Amino acid sequence: MLSGDGDSKKPKEKGVSILVADDDPAMRSLVSDELKDEGYCVVQVSDGLEVLHCLRDVSPDLIITDLRMPHGGLDVVARIKEVVPKTPVILMTAFGDRETESLAYKWGASAYFNKPVRMADLKEAVKNLLDKDGHTKSSDGGRCNHG
Amino acid sequence: MDPKTSREQLAGILLSAMDAIITVDAGQRIVLFNPAAELMFRCTAEDALGQPITRFIPERFREGHHGHVETFGHAKATNRRMGALGAVSGLRADGEEFPVEAAISQVEAGGQKLYTVILRDISLRKQLEEQLRQTERLAELGTLASGMAHEIGTPMNVILGRAEFLQRKTKDPDTAKGLQTIIDQVERITRIMNQLLTFARRRPIERRPMNLNKVVEETLEMLQERCKRHRIEVVTELSPALPSADADPVQISQVVLNLAINALHAIGDGGTLRIRTTVVPAKSRPSNHSADMIEIAVSDSGHGIAAEDLDKIFNPFFTTKEVGKGTGLGLTVVHGIVQEHGGQITVESEPQKGTTFLILLPIASPHP
Numbered sequence: 247m248l249s250g251d252g253d254s255k256k257p258k259e260k261g262v263s264i265l266v267a268d269d270d271p272a273m274r275s276l277v278s279d280e281l282k283d284e285g286y287c288v289v290q291v292s293d294g295l296e297v298l299h300c301l302r303d304v305s306p307d308l309i310i311t312d313l314r315m316p317h318g319g320l321d322v323v324a325r326i327k328e329v330v331p332k333t334p335v336i337l338m339t340a341f342g343d344r345e346t347e348s349l350a351y352k353w354g355a356s357a358y359f360n361k362p363v364r365m366a367d368l369k370e371a372v373k374n375l376l377d378k379d380g381h382t383k384s385s386d387g388g389r390c391n392h393g
Numbered sequence: 394m395d396p397k398t399s400r401e402q403l404a405g406i407l408l409s410a411m412d413a414i415i416t417v418d419a420g421q422r423i424v425l426f427n428p429a430a431e432l433m434f435r436c437t438a439e440d441a442l443g444q445p446i447t448r449f450i451p452e453r454f455r456e457g458h459h460g461h462v463e464t465f466g467h468a469k470a471t472n473r474r475m476g477a478l479g480a481v482s483g484l485r486a487d488g489e490e491f492p493v494e495a496a497i498s499q500v501e502a503g504g505q506k507l508y509t510v511i512l513r514d515i516s517l518r519k520q521l522e523e524q525l526r527q528t529e530r531l532a533e534l535g536t537l538a539s540g541m542a543h544e545i546g547t548p549m550n551v552i553l554g555r556a557e558f559l560q561r562k563t564k565d566p567d568t569a570k571g572l573q574t575i576i577d578q579v580e581r582i583t584r585i586m587n588q589l590l591t592f593a594r595r596r597p598i599e600r601r602p603m604n605l606n607k608v609v610e611e612t613l614e615m616l617q618e619r620c621k622r623h624r625i626e627v628v629t630e631l632s633p634a635l636p637s638a639d640a641d642p643v644q645i646s647q648v649v650l651n652l653a654i655n656a657l658h659a660i661g662d663g664g665t666l667r668i669r670t671t672v673v674p675a676k677s678r679p680s681n682h683s684a685d686m687i688e689i690a691v692s693d694s695g696h697g698i699a700a701e702d703l704d705k706i707f708n709p710f711f712t713t714k715e716v717g718k719g720t721g722l723g724l725t726v727v728h729g730i731v732q733e734h735g736g737q738i739t740v741e742s743e744p745q746k747g748t749t750f751l752i753l754l755p756i757a758s759p760h761p
Contacts, residue, residue, distance in 0.1 A: 268547075270547045270548075270551070272547075272548075272551040273547050273550060273551050273554075276550070276551050276554040276555055276558065277554075279558060280554070280558060283558075312547075314543065339546070340542060340543045340544075340545070340546020340547050340550075341542035341543065341546045341586060341587070341590055343590070343594050360546075361546040361547055361549070361550040362546060362549045362550035362553045362554075362579065362583055363550060364553070364557070365554045365557055365558065366557070
């Protein structure tokens with residue numbers, strides 16, 4: 247039997263918003279559910295253009311993005327860094343290679359994961375990056391309206 | 394041209410020919426055996442002359458051969474390629490069988506019929522053709538694997554993530570157990586894909602002089618704990634005077650590690666893993682190789698490999714390990730790396746006694 251609210255975790259970091267970009271709705275929803283479970287506010291988008299568009303209105307504390315999606319690629323990481331240079335970006339891609347990983351860091355990613363990524367590892371990275379950056383960015387929970 | 398000069402010229406041609414030239418009489422006994430034939434069949438002309446030609450034909454082809462020559466004798470044609478319908482095999486004096494290309498011709502001289510066979514050893518060509526086929530197959534597999542990996546990575550992630558998500562939330566042990574099975578199976582697919590991709594994405598080899606003994610020592614160090622846990626004795630015989638190998642250290646480490654882990658799997662609990670390095674002089678190897686090489690032998694006292702499986706073990710996805718334990722790609726990767734180095738890998742095994750993998754690698758040429 248499954249229990250929808252069996253987890254007694256309480257939101258730990260109210261108002262911290264994370265932008266999740268993936269063209270696969272099931273993946274996007276998985277990551278979002280995990281993050282919401284941790285108490286984060288999640289904004290979901292499905293391609294690179296939407297990421298950039300979204301950044302006009304939202305200033306997320308962290309961005310998690312797939313590499314291979316429409317208008318995606320490493321270029322989108324660089325463009326994100328132009329717009330919000332201090333926002334950590336976590337990049338994910340399916341079975342990426344070492345070269346992709348090193349390029350990801352070179353282009354400004356703060357963390358890199360090969361899919362399939364364990365959600366526990368992803369959440370740990372989120373926690374570490376947010377801890378590192380503190381809570382310095384404007385993180386208006388009220389803007390959390392795309393997810 | 395006077396008859397003497399003509400005879401000398403003919404003798405010169407026979408002596409210097411690269412192809413083996415053997416002439417037999419009507420009774421199929423050898424009357425001419427040139428030096429190339431001596432080399433090819435590893436038999437002196439002195440020993441060969443007067444012997445039946447069937448001595449140099451594998452037993453299973455002997456009867457057929459008699460019939461073919463007789464038919465050819467009655468035919469009007471004076472020459473013919475042999476084996477047009479299949480491979481022709483030769484048999485060296487030491488019992489080794491090898492593929493040949495052959496042509497036969499007949500003449501009447503001095504009132505008797507003579508048959509001359511010209512033979513070319515095509516072992517190396519066959520070996521290269523097989524290597525090329527294997528390389529092409531693996532390249533195709535690599536392309537397919539890379540493409541597939543991108544497509545299945547995300548769905549696999551969703552299955553894994555959702556199973557973990559639900560497992561965290563459920564209080565029912567049976568549901569949790571079922572979800573754990575899903576997680577384990579996705580992990581298994583991930584392992585297979587990663588190993589396949591390791592092969593598919595292998596970068597071009599970067600050769601440099603490398604110390605093979607050091608690679609062996611480093612590998613064994615990594616496996617030290619595991620050997621201890623499974624009561625496996627490790628014996629090394631590393632040649633102290635081993636020259637540097639001309640190889641890619643990263644990829645050769647992968648080869649050694651892979652073979653050592655396979656050995657540990659084959660042993661299970663209690664046994665011996667033996668690794669030996671040595672130089673194999675060119676003269677002690679088949680004629681197609683002209684340089685000394687470094688040999689590394691990885692032996693185990695494990696369960697061995699059945700004779701019928703020996704020629705399949707390097708094929709992708711072939712495994713004798715129980716379901717879920719092996720991907721069937723480890724030895725494919727090892728084989729690919731060794732081939733790419735211009736090396737050789739062979740296996741000797743006896744069920745219930747153990748297995749030895751022998752790898753030959755080129756020696757780095759000394760710097761001027």
